[in-house]
Amino acid sequence: MTATTTSARSDLSELGRSETALRTFLHGLPGVDQVGAEQRAAQLSTRSIKTTAKAQAIDLAIRMVDLTTLEGADTPGKVRALAAKALRPDPADPSCPHVGAVCVYPAMVPYVAEVLRGSAVHLASVATAFPSGQAPLEIKLADTRAAVAAGADEIDMVINRGAFLAGRYKEVYDEIVATKEASGDAHLKVILETGELATYDNVRRASWLAMLAGGDFIKTSTGKVPVAATMPVTLVMLEAVRDFREATGRQVGVKPAGGIKTTKDAIKYLVMVNETVGPDWLDPDWFRFGASSLLNDLLMQRTKLTTGTYSGPDYFTLD
Amino acid sequence: MFEYAPAPESRSVVDLKPSYGLFIDGKFVDPADGGSFKSINPASEEVLAEIAEAGSEDVERAVRAARKAYDKVWGPMSGRDRAKYLYRIARLIQERSRELAVLESLDNGKPIRESRDVDLPLVAAHFFYYAGWADKLEHAGFGPRPQPIGVAAQVIPWNFPLLMLAWKIAPALAAGNTVVLKPAETTPLTALLFAEICQQAELPAGVVNILTGAGDTGRALVEHAGVDKVAFTGSTDVGRAIARSVAGTRKKLTLELGGKAANIVFDDAPIDQAVEGIVNGIFFNQGHVCCAGSRLLVQENVADRVLESLKRRMAQLRVGDPLDKNTDVGAINSAAQLERIRELSDAGSAEGAERWSPPCDLPDRGFWFAPTIFTGVTQAHRIAREEIFGPVLSVLTFRTPAEAVEKANNTPYGLSAGIWTDKGSRILWMADRLRAGVVWANTFNKFDPTSPFGGFKESGYGREGGRHGLEGYLNV
Numbered sequence: 158m159t160a161t162t163t164s165a166r167s168d169l170s171e172l173g174r175s176e177t178a179l180r181t182f183l184h185g186l187p188g189v190d191q192v193g194a195e196q197r198a199a200q201l202s203t204r205s206i207k208t209t210a211k212a213q214a215i216d217l218a219i220r221m222v223d224l225t226t227l228e229g230a231d232t233p234g235k236v237r238a239l240a241a242k243a244l245r246p247d248p249a250d251p252s253c254p255h256v257g258a259v260c261v262y263p264a265m266v267p268y269v270a271e272v273l274r275g276s277a278v279h280l281a282s283v284a285t286a287f288p289s290g291q292a293p294l295e296i297k298l299a300d301t302r303a304a305v306a307a308g309a310d311e312i313d314m315v316i317n318r319g320a321f322l323a324g325r326y327k328e329v330y331d332e333i334v335a336t337k338e339a340s341g342d343a344h345l346k347v348i349l350e351t352g353e354l355a356t357y358d359n360v361r362r363a364s365w366l367a368m369l370a371g372g373d374f375i376k377t378s379t380g381k382v383p384v385a386a387t388m389p390v391t392l393v394m395l396e397a398v399r400d401f402r403e404a405t406g407r408q409v410g411v412k413p414a415g416g417i418k419t420t421k422d423a424i425k426y427l428v429m430v431n432e433t434v435g436p437d438w439l440d441p442d443w444f445r446f447g448a449s450s451l452l453n454d455l456l457m458q459r460t461k462l463t464t465g466t467y468s469g470p471d472y473f474t475l476d
Numbered sequence: 477m478f479e480y481a482p483a484p485e486s487r488s489v490v491d492l493k494p495s496y497g498l499f500i501d502g503k504f505v506d507p508a509d510g511g512s513f514k515s516i517n518p519a520s521e522e523v524l525a526e527i528a529e530a531g532s533e534d535v536e537r538a539v540r541a542a543r544k545a546y547d548k549v550w551g552p553m554s555g556r557d558r559a560k561y562l563y564r565i566a567r568l569i570q571e572r573s574r575e576l577a578v579l580e581s582l583d584n585g586k587p588i589r590e591s592r593d594v595d596l597p598l599v600a601a602h603f604f605y606y607a608g609w610a611d612k613l614e615h616a617g618f619g620p621r622p623q624p625i626g627v628a629a630q631v632i633p634w635n636f637p638l639l640m641l642a643w644k645i646a647p648a649l650a651a652g653n654t655v656v657l658k659p660a661e662t663t664p665l666t667a668l669l670f671a672e673i674c675q676q677a678e679l680p681a682g683v684v685n686i687l688t689g690a691g692d693t694g695r696a697l698v699e700h701a702g703v704d705k706v707a708f709t710g711s712t713d714v715g716r717a718i719a720r721s722v723a724g725t726r727k728k729l730t731l732e733l734g735g736k737a738a739n740i741v742f743d744d745a746p747i748d749q750a751v752e753g754i755v756n757g758i759f760f761n762q763g764h765v766c767c768a769g770s771r772l773l774v775q776e777n778v779a780d781r782v783l784e785s786l787k788r789r790m791a792q793l794r795v796g797d798p799l800d801k802n803t804d805v806g807a808i809n810s811a812a813q814l815e816r817i818r819e820l821s822d823a824g825s826a827e828g829a830e831r832w833s834p835p836c837d838l839p840d841r842g843f844w845f846a847p848t849i850f851t852g853v854t855q856a857h858r859i860a861r862e863e864i865f866g867p868v869l870s871v872l873t874f875r876t877p878a879e880a881v882e883k884a885n886n887t888p889y890g891l892s893a894g895i896w897t898d899k900g901s902r903i904l905w906m907a908d909r910l911r912a913g914v915v916w917a918n919t920f921n922k923f924d925p926t927s928p929f930g931g932f933k934e935s936g937y938g939r940e941g942g943r944h945g946l947e948g949y950l951n952v
Contacts, residue, residue, distance in 0.1 A: 187747045193748075209479075
């Protein structure tokens with residue numbers, strides 16, 4: 158990682174000015190050995206998290222959930238119910254924490270905002286012509302502004318994968334910078350869509366690109382392509398935020414999204430966060446799960462731990 | 477903070493007897509002179525069982541039983557039928573793998589994560605692999621009708637007790653030999669459980685004999701005139717003594733001895749994975765690995781960065797109870813080994829190398845040594861030359877590929893080496909020049925029954941594993 162240690166903070170902020178500088182920097186990052194990264198992720202998956210540690214992990218995971226619905230069939234009624242669940246995931250147990258955020262399409266933001274008003278649950282909206290990002294920049298920015306104006310305090314944007322894969326890094330960079338600006342005070346999560354980037358080297362480069370351009374979070378996936386979040390991809394992204402903070406002093410969050418359905422999976426991710434970047438990221442401000450069905454599994458496991466018995470799915474709300 | 481609660485693997489799966497006899501001719505028997513010793517749990521110093529100590533009379537009995545089984549049953553048996561027994565043993569090992577893994581961790585001190593995920597799967601894989609060869613020996617490239625040698629005397633070390641047993645017994649039996657095996661005196665228990673598995677598999681009596689004991693037992697065994705083949709894994713000193721004792725006899729000999737492997741990291745390496753490889757190379761199995769990457773050769777222009785990452789990673793290593801499923805580094809196998817590690821580490825400090833260990837609480841009872849690295853090490857330091865056989869890494873730097881090769885080869889040993897670079901052509905260039913039996917590229921400590929393993933120079937001769945591993949057990 159010579160490129161990062163030798164570069165001072167000011168050097169990195171200049172990188173976005175030229176295509177050549179960006180390319181040189183991104184291609185100078187150390188490679189990722191696929192076999193090794195996957196092996197490390199698999200090894201971390203063998204940790205055994207039991208009893209008190211499990212209880213602690215489940216509550217933390219609930220607080221990290223971005224409870225998500227991103228369907229063409231979403232209606233005001235549907236998203237209101239989801240927002241209600243975000244506030245009180247387990248109506249039977251007031252000690253159960255609320256989730257991190259609700260994540261919806263921009264058109265649904267006003268309805269969710271009504272329900273969440275005054276609460277600590279964040280309101281995230283996807284934007285920038287999610288999920289493909291294949292729209293003119295002006296439209297993507299208008300999409301973003303509309304979501305913020307309607308009450309979103311977190312924006313989940315998609316990067317321009319076409320430009321990234323074609324090697325037009327500056328174009329990707331400029332779009333993120335512009336979206337960041339359009340987001341105003343809202344937190345910007347940058348979706349890399351790692352399933353389409355395919356290689357871990359690309360994931361590492363896209364992670365750095367998103368961070369250099371000002372992203373507050375880097376997020377794996379839209380959940381709309383066949384390959385969503387995986388452990389090794391998230392590992393590479395965690396290494397990137399760790400190295401980025403070391404180089405610049407700025408901390409960036411990570412959000413794996415899509416395909417994380419069970420408590421067991423969520424705990425594996427938390428172990429990986431713990432042993433890769435440490436406790437600084439074990440907080441909903443710095444790590445989130447983009448998920449929907451995960452929450453009910455967390456609630457079922459939580460009830461099992463507190464009562465000693467498994468309750469059937471009928472005891473948990475379907476929203 | 478996210479503290480992992482204790483996650484102990486249950487001991488109840490293991491049924492330990494208070495004492496164990498010798499396994500001769502298919503039965504557990506008392507030693508002729510009644511001698512015994514104790515096997516302890518190195519993590520707690522608790523006595524696990526009383527173990528019989530075989531004397532020369534017992535060696536005589538065992539070799540005779542092995543000879544009889546060779547002449548009457550195993551030698552004449554078709555390869556296809558031998559394979560049936562080996563497959564049966566392999567399946568029983570899989571079925572009883574949890575029991576074997578727990579027992580291995582109890583007796584050896586290695587973390588259950590490793591005995592469960594590395595040792596036991598490899599043990600079963602070795603038996604499956606060599607079972608497949610038993611009826612195909614004429615296609616192994618050693619002539620049309622390769623013949624077994626006879627009775628094999630096998631002496632194995634304490635670092636991978638059951639895995640080394642598998643490396644020795646599986647190819648010997650597949651090739652049609654019978655064996656007398658002596659496990660190390662600090663780790664005899666899984667070999668004795670393996671003897672029970674042989675009974676369970678109804679392996680003909682005398683094909684496998686297990687003699688427990690220390691150095692005297694081993695010497696009596698390898699020097700016995702009725703032995704046709706000697707296979708030894710252990711220290712270079714003992715290996716030399718064995719080579720002297722079999723010189724001038726008809727005995728065939730294979731030796732797998734010590735190592736001081738270089739793990740070479742170039743500036744274009746995938747750093748995060750290289751750091752994992754360095755950790756796996758030296759802290760796997762507490763560094764009790766003959767092919768451990770005990771010398772880190774790192775290109776000087778990335779040395780600071782690599783060391784910083786390595787220290788951060790080492791701080792995550794969980795040292796403690798071997799039976800806790802989250803333990804990464806277990807107990808040192810014996811007081812004697814701990815003493816040796818301490819002595820060499822102290823020599824490292826005294827000779828001016830800079831010592832570093834992450835903060836870690838070590839248990840009060842048992843034998844423990846914190847993961848340690850020495851920086852500023854040169855080729856002239858003892859810790860760069862002598863095998864420590866513990867969780868101690870010596871870090872040296874180099875400037876050019878040629879210098880890396882020169883330093884890597886500048887050792888009397890030659891068992892293994894590792895290369896970390898993104899450049900494929902450099903891997904091949906290096907591998908051509910490294911005088912080591914195994915060269916790993918962008919990985920370390922990877923084992924597979926299909927892959928031959930063995931040393932150059934004072935790391936021994938002969939190969940174990942793969943087609944090559946049959947050669948030591950065949951008259952070719």
